[in-house]
Amino acid sequence: MLQADMAALRGAVVVIVIATSAGNWLPPAFSHDFITFNWDATGFVLNETRNESFVKYVVQLYKTKNDSCDNVIQPPMVQEIPVYYLQHHTFTRLNLSHLYCSNCTIVSTLRNVSCGKYNAIPIVKTTERPLSFNSKTVTNTSITVTWPSFSEQNRNQKKRVFYYYQLDIAPLEPNTNGPLVIFNETEVEGTLTGLIPGKEYQIQLKATGDANPKVEPHHFTYTFITTDIIATDPSPVEEVSVIHTSSTSVRLKLIPPKEGFVDLFQIQATSTHHSSPLVDVPLPEGNPASVKANLFNLQPETTYTISAMTVAKGNRGKAKEVICTTEPVPIDTKLVGWTTGVIMVVVIAAAFCTVRIVKRLKYRLNPAQLFKEVLEDIIGSEKMEPWLKKRKNLFLEELIGEGEFGHVRKGVLREEGQQAVIVAAKTLRVDRANEITYRDFAKEASLLIEVNDDGGHVNIVSLIGLVVDGKMKK
Structure with missing residues (x-):
């Protein structure tokens, strides 16, 4: 029996009214505007002694004015089928709320034989609302x-x-x-x-x-x-394992399930304080034995739960998990500390200068503006602009050093599209900040910019950038 088009049948509600069949017809399939007929021609035997051969089936569908098929409307819809084993046909685009009669004839080189005739078959337009599964x-x-x-x-x-x-x-x-x-x-x-x-x-x-x-x-x-x-849901990932870790990334090996279909994998890393975005990993063609995948922009020295899921036809399979810990940020032994006041600070990865606005003091100029003006006077705006970073991307952590005029804190710089970097962030002390200290701080920043623009020095810390934020208190 021919299957109706899936999209046409989705959510359909059909009232089927079937009358008694005759001959070798099989029960038809109905929808709102089509009928599929099936017949059985096994009772038709060719006369080989007379060299009889099959020619075609002729299937006719008539409109009728009553339910006894004795008053049909001519001409009928006709379909000729020249293939013996093709014993079905679908008439489409039928009128709703009409009665139809059908007839089937087997045509050979010697004779015509009926393969069945139906009484009137109504195509009924349902008054029910479309049904769906609860x-x-x-x-x-x-x-x-x-x-x-x-x-x-x-x-x-x-x-x-x-x-x-x-x-x-x-x-x-x-x-x-x-x-x-x-x-x-x-x-x-x-x-x-x-x-x-x-x-x-x-x-x-x-x-x-x-x-x-x-x-x-x-x-x-x-x-x-x-x-x-x-x-159906896809089967879960057969196995997920960690094959490499760095301070900010993890490389995984995914083994697809042995049974069923998979369109892609989805992976994610989750810790108590940080979660990576859900990453799609396409499944290459050819049913590979394993797939390699990477997660980036993770936090150093952090324990993550790595989840891997299969996806097929929009459904997700059950997640499979593995635990791993990212590596610490590697320290360049050539880097040396710097002194703020009387305390020596061990550099974690790089230096980061930041200017805070002291809201409880009033200056002749906005301190942020003052810092920029002094820096521009020394090195020019073209050299300064590339070093400016957004404050929202800098996350300050514990205090690791303190001097007479400044603090040094451990921090993490996370810029969009780049790996997170652990930095040492030098800030001015709020209780000691004044116009002179801001000018001196700008001069110190200009020296670091000049050194780094010239390729740096093994005994001088590398500069990552400058953050200028805050507003004057009114």
């Missing part, structure tokens, strides 16, 4: 659906007698338990098992009943159809 629950090998009862589907119709529910699935896998047939009207849940992970299936429910003979004079069978496309 709920859908999936695992990687099963799909469970629930649906409205037959009585609920008939709530706006005449009283009908329930026969059965039939839950079908396509394609049908070798180990699937479908189709399911349920004869209890109140049992409105079905589970189809033995499915392939990460695969889409067409699930169709047929709620079938009969007319109440006291209300409707004709003995028709009514079937309400609900159809949807549902995908």
Whole structure:
């Protein structure tokens, strides 16, 4: 039997009215505007002694004015099928609320033989609202659906007698338990098992009943159809392992699941204070045995839970996790400390100069503006601008040094699109800041810029950048 187009059937509700068949016709398939006919020609035997051969099937569909097919409207819709084993045909674009009669003829080189004739077949336009499954629950090998009862589907119709529910699935896998047939009207849940992970299936429910003979004079069978496309969850990653770590990154090895379909992987690193974005890792073609993936912009010396998930048809598989700790930032032994006041500060990775605005003091100029003006006078704006960093990207941590006019704090600089860097951030002390100290601080920054622009020096700390923030207190 030909399957209706999945997209056309999605969520459809069809009332099917089937009359008694004759000849070798098989039950037809209906929708709002099409009929698919099937027939069995095994009873037709060629006369080999007379060299008889098959020519074609001729299938006709007529509109009729009554339900006995004795007053059909000419001409019919005709389809000729010259292939013997192709024993089905679908007529489409039919008019709603019309009666149709059909006829099938086997044509050979010697004779014409009827392969079946149907009585009037109504194409009924349903007055029901489109139905859908009440709920859908999936695992990687099963799909469970629930649906409205037959009585609920008939709530706006005449009283009908329930026969059965039939839950079908396509394609049908070798180990699937479908189709399911349920004869209890109140049992409105079905589970189809033995499915392939990460695969889409067409699930169709047929709620079938009969007319109440006291209300409707004709003995028709009514079937309400609900159809949807549902995908199973993919199987989880077979294995995830860490093959390399640095201070800000992790390299992973992912082994795809042995069964089912996978479109891509998703990986993420999570710690108590930081989570990386969810990263998509495409699955290369050719079913590779393993896939390599990287997570960047992590924090040094931090323990992360790495989660890896499979994704197929928009569904995620169960996450598989592994624990790892990033490495500390490597220290260049050639770098030396610097003195702020009387305390020697050990440089963690690099120096970072920052200017804070002292809100409780008033200056002739805004201190930030003063700092910039002094720096521009010394080195020029073109040299200064590349060194300016955004304050929101600098995260200050514990105090690691203190002098007469300044503090040095451990910090982390996280700029978009770049790896995080641990820095030593030198700031002016709030209780000692004045116009002179700001000018001296700007001069110190200008010297570091000049040295770094000239390629740096093994005995002088490398400058990462400058942060100028704050507002004058009014």
